[in-house]
Structure formats: C-alpha cells, structure tokens
Ligand code: AMP
C-alpha cells in the first residue's frame with residue numbers, strides 16, 4: 130500500500146500535458162494559461178488623472194498659501210488634450226490624459242471656482258493624483274505566468290493589457306464509468322435492491338471544477354464481459370477514464386481484472402488513506418485511468434484528493450493540489466494509526482467540529498461538511514484545542 134504523498138506524487142508525475150487552444154478572454158475563467166501573458170503595452174498606457182479637478186504645473190504657484198489661477202481648456206476621458214498654457218490650469222476629469230506641461234492634479238473639492246478663475250487653498254505636491262504610465266505594469270513585464278488558473282480578476286488584467294484572446298490548455302476529456310448491477314438512474318423506478326447512481330453527478334461536477342470536460346458513460350453491470358466492453362468504449366477518446374466501484378476484493382469486483390484483460394497497465398491499486406484505500410491508477414495508451422472505490426464518500430473524496438490535482442496537472446496548472454489551512458479542533462479527533470485520515474468537519478468560525486458520523490457510507494455528512502481534517506498516518510489523533518490541517522471543500 131502506497132502512502133498518500135507517494136501516490137499523489139506518482140499520479141502528478143504521470144500527468145501528460147494537454148495541448149493548447151485560443152479562446153476569447155471573456156471565456157477564460159477557470160482555464161489554465163498555456164503561455165506567459167506579457168504586457169505588450171504599459172499599464173496604464175498614458176499618465177491620467179485619478180480625480181475630477183484641475184491639472185496644474187506646481188511652478189505656477191508662487192507661494193504655499195491660497196492662490197487664484199485662470200482656467201484654460203479641459204481634458205476629458207477618451208480625448209487627447211491640448212498642452213497646458215503656462216501660468217494657467219486646465220479643468221480635468223477622472224481617467225482623462227494629463228496635458229503636456231502639467232505635473233499635478235488638484236481635486237475639485239479643494240478648489241473654489243469663480244467664472245474663469247480657480248482659487249486653490251495651497252500649492253499641490255508634484256505628481257499629486259496622477260496615475261503614471263506603466264506604474265501598474267511596465268511594458269514587457271510578465272502580467273501572468275504560464276500555468277495560472279485564471280480567476281475573474283486575472284481576466285480583467287488580461288483585458289487591461291489589451292488582450293482579446295488567451296492561449297489556454299485544452300480541457301481534458303474525462304469519462305466516468307460507474308459499475309454495479311444495483312445502480313439505476315436517480316428518479317427511475319426502484320426495483321428491490323437497487324439504489325440511485327449518485328457518484329456520477331458529483332464526480333462530473335468535480336471534474337468540471339478542475340477544468341475537465343466530464344462525460345458520463347452508461348453504467349455497466351457486474352459481469353467481466355460487460356465490464357470489458359464498457360471499458361473499451363469508455364477508453365476511446367478519453368484523456369482520463371474514471372471507473373467507479375468494483376475495485377476492491379469481492380467476487381463481483383471485476384474492474385481490475387477487466388482492466389488487465391483490455392490491456393491496460395496498473396501502477397498501483399491501494400493507498401494508505403481513510404476513507405478510500407482501494408484506488409487504482411494506470412494507463413492504456415495515452416489515456417490515464419483512475420479506478421475509484423464505489424462507496425460515494427470514498428469515491429468523491431479520493432477523486433477530490435487525487436483526481437482533481439491530476440486533471441489540473443494535465444492542464445499545466447502550477448498549483449494542482451488543494452490548499453491547506455490550519456484550524457483548531459472543537460472536540461477531540463482519534464484514529465487508529467496506519468492510514469492518513471481525511472475527516473469531515475463543519476466550521477464554527479475557525480473552530481472545526483469533526484462530524485459524528487465518519488462512516489464512508491455517510492453521504493449526508495459529506496454534503497454538510499465544510500472541510501476535511503487531515504490526520505497523518507503515524508498519528509493517533511488530536512485533543513480538543515489542537516491545531517490541525519484542513520482542506521476546505523469550497524476551495525477544492
Ligand atoms: P463497490 O466498490 O462496487 O463494492 O461498491 C461499494 C458500495 O458503493 C456499494 O454499497 C455500492 O452499492 C455503492 N456504490 C457503488 N457505485 C455507486 C454509485 N455510482 N452510486 C452510488 N453508490 C454506489
């Protein structure tokens with residue numbers, strides 16, 4: 130059985146890089162930059178006023194005290210202003226270019242206007258209320274490094290440096306194949322012993338959150354032949370195949386045998402984690418394969434812990450692994466040492482309360498959880514008040 134960190138490293142190191150495609154900047158949220166985004170123009174591109182007021186040259190002020198100066202012309206956003214006439218001031222608005230010959234802006238709240246004359250309370254400091262060309266980003270600077278998973282603010286920055294398109298990683302195609310005679314489509318007639326298939330919708334949403342394109346294959350029953358046929362079909366055209374269920378050691382757990390029969394190679398199939406444990410990882414040609422346990426909590430958490438980082442790494446994401454933060458335990462958290470434990474917890478401020486039901490069958494406790502508390506494999510747990518690492522589910 131592989132320790133958690135080793136399994137994750139092995140998976141990430143095996144991640145093949147997707148090709149890239151050009152997309153409109155407005156469609157880039159959640160995509161991973163496949164180029165360094167260089168500012169081909171400085172940001173901002175010209176000196177402009179940060180305030181509504183008056184553009185002045187500080188040398189026009191003969192003293193530090195109050196002074197009146199004639200107002201000549203104006204500078205408005207979107208227009209190129211005439212140069213400042215020496216000894217005068219120019220009306221100016223927020224976002225408007227600073228006229229040649231001006232070196233400061235006085236905001237209008239500090240000016241008393243009377244006809245063509247403006248009375249200033251004091252001499253302004255040179256540079257006041259001027260946003261300088263290139264002060265945010267200089268021409269040629271790296272605006273965003275390759276491998277950035279783009280958030281809305283970064284799209285704003287890309288547009289601000291005048292980009293209409295971005296080169297991003299292609300989204301990995303991820304096929305989800307659920308196995309189990311007992312599974313039926315949610316909401317369909319319930320024969321005795323059947324259950325709604327509940328991993329597919331959750332996994333598809335997690336795939337999408339990691340930037341992948343999920344496709345749900347029709348579920349397969351528990352015969353070797355049927356499983357092999359379903360695997361062959363699901364492997365075609367997929368960058369990553371997720372199988373769900375049938376990967377442990379029961380007589381009807383046929384996925385490993387079926388994977389071997391269709392010619393795929395498995396690197397490992399057990400990881401020292403709880404919940405989870407059976408987790409197969411292998412490949413068939415260029416397609417990677419993750420064999421998830423069927424149990425909904427185990428399936429969804431192992432995909433969150435290994436699969437989402439893999440889907441991100443396939444896009445060249447510089448930070449494929451979910452962030453961890455520290456929280457304080459509201460009550461004790463114990464485990465039998467041996468496997469890295471990921472425990473569902475709800476947050477009360479920055480106090481974490483472990484869920485009372487940590488059973489791997491409890492889908493409800495996962496749905497209500499704010500995060501996963503991490504207990505290292507060699508630890509038997511923590512007392513109330515201890516500081517513990519947590520992965521917040523909202524930040525997956
Ligand atoms: P397995 O790994 O196939 O032995 O499945 C373990 C448990 O998870 C069994 O109780 C299955 O009925 C259940 N299970 C497997 N796949 C799914 C699924 N896609 N949706 C809901 N439950 C499942």
Ligand code: MG
Pocket residue numbers: 308309310374375381423
């Ligand atoms: Mg099964």
